[in-house]
Amino acid sequence: MTDNFEIFDVEEEKPKKKKNFFKRITWLVIILLVLGYFSTSIYQVGPSEMGLVLTFGEYTSTSGPGIHWHLPYPFQTHRIVDIKTLKKIEIGFRTVNYRGKIEYQSVPEESLMITGDENIVSLEAVVQYRISDPVKYAFRILNGFEMVKFATESVLREMVAINPIDNVLTSERDRIAMETAAKVQKILDSYGAGIKVENVYLQEVAPPDEVVKAFDDVNSAKQDKEKFINEANRYANDVIPKAEGQAQKILRDAEAYAYEKVAIATGESKRFLAMLKEYNNSKDITRKRIILEAIQDLLENSKEKIIVDKSDTLKLLNLPNIGGDTK
Numbered sequence: 001m002t003d004n005f006e007i008f009d010v011e012e013e014k015p016k017k018k019k020n021f022f023k024r025i026t027w028l029v030i031i032l033l034v035l036g037y038f039s040t041s042i043y044q045v046g047p048s049e050m051g052l053v054l055t056f057g058e059y060t061s062t063s064g065p066g067i068h069w070h071l072p073y074p075f076q077t078h079r080i081v082d083i084k085t086l087k088k089i090e091i092g093f094r095t096v097n098y099r100g101k102i103e104y105q106s107v108p109e110e111s112l113m114i115t116g117d118e119n120i121v122s123l124e125a126v127v128q129y130r131i132s133d134p135v136k137y138a139f140r141i142l143n144g145f146e147m148v149k150f151a152t153e154s155v156l157r158e159m160v161a162i163n164p165i166d167n168v169l170t171s172e173r174d175r176i177a178m179e180t181a182a183k184v185q186k187i188l189d190s191y192g193a194g195i196k197v198e199n200v201y202l203q204e205v206a207p208p209d210e211v212v213k214a215f216d217d218v219n220s221a222k223q224d225k226e227k228f229i230n231e232a233n234r235y236a237n238d239v240i241p242k243a244e245g246q247a248q249k250i251l252r253d254a255e256a257y258a259y260e261k262v263a264i265a266t267g268e269s270k271r272f273l274a275m276l277k278e279y280n281n282s283k284d285i286t287r288k289r290i291i292l293e294a295i296q297d298l299l300e301n302s303k304e305k306i307i308v309d310k311s312d313t314l315k316l317l318n319l320p321n322i323g324g325d326t327k
Helices: 010-039 134-139 144-161 165-169 173-191 209-281 283-301
Strands: 042-045 049-055 058-063 066-069 076-082 087-091 093-098 101-106 112-114 120-131 195-206 305-308 314-317
Touching: 042 049, 042 076, 049 134, 058 134, 076 134, 087 093, 087 144, 112 144, 120 144, 120 165, 120 173, 144 173, 144 195, 165 173, 165 195, 173 195, 209 283
Parallel strands: none
Antiparallel strands: 042 066, 049 058, 049 076, 087 120, 093 101, 112 120, 120 195, 305 314
């Protein structure tokens, strides 16, 4: 009967189960480590980004938005560069979020600048830029933000130093901003930074707080000057056209008078020439006709006539009474 049963040793079975358990745990850890190691080769590139793949530390390829894979470290690595987001640098001030409210803090060591006429002005500016070449940006410069900031601040100080304070405060602000952007772009291109400056804005340009009152007085005087000049121009614009119109009227009247006199003289001369021609044709008749016409004019314009004949008798004819004219 004893041949039909198998005898198991319980004490030997327990170490065997423990050994299998630790073996499984070891393999599981190894598998997780391998998966973790290979997971470092998977990376994601955002919509506004580009991925730069490096093989043994040297740039080899570029990848666009999406999920990508490369050989694990140390064979290959990657860098992500945002090329579409518009970045902003503040010069002369800082924007801070204090208890949910946006506030602006002045930075005098950046904002105070000396103008061309040796005045001091407080200038706050904003620079906006994008990354135009991710390879140059990632591998040719160390800190693009600081490079753009220092280049812009340097160029701004140069531009302010060659302009008088009136130009910086008023009429030349836009020109200074545009020329600053162009010069900063030229500097960045010379360094091969792979950065494109989009805009430079002069947000606030004002005299320092210590001299604001004096500048306000000067600006008030300038405004009064402009006011008086405008009033004088308005008065001149009202008086001058009237005077010019009056002068033109006098000239036209003089021209009309001259034309009239010339026309009359021309007519009289033509009449005289016509009479001279007739006179030359028949001198006796023409002479008598001229004498008779002259006598007729005299008689028509005279109220009393004195006639002297051969009898030496002075005869007075009161023609108006004879003709019935009682005036």
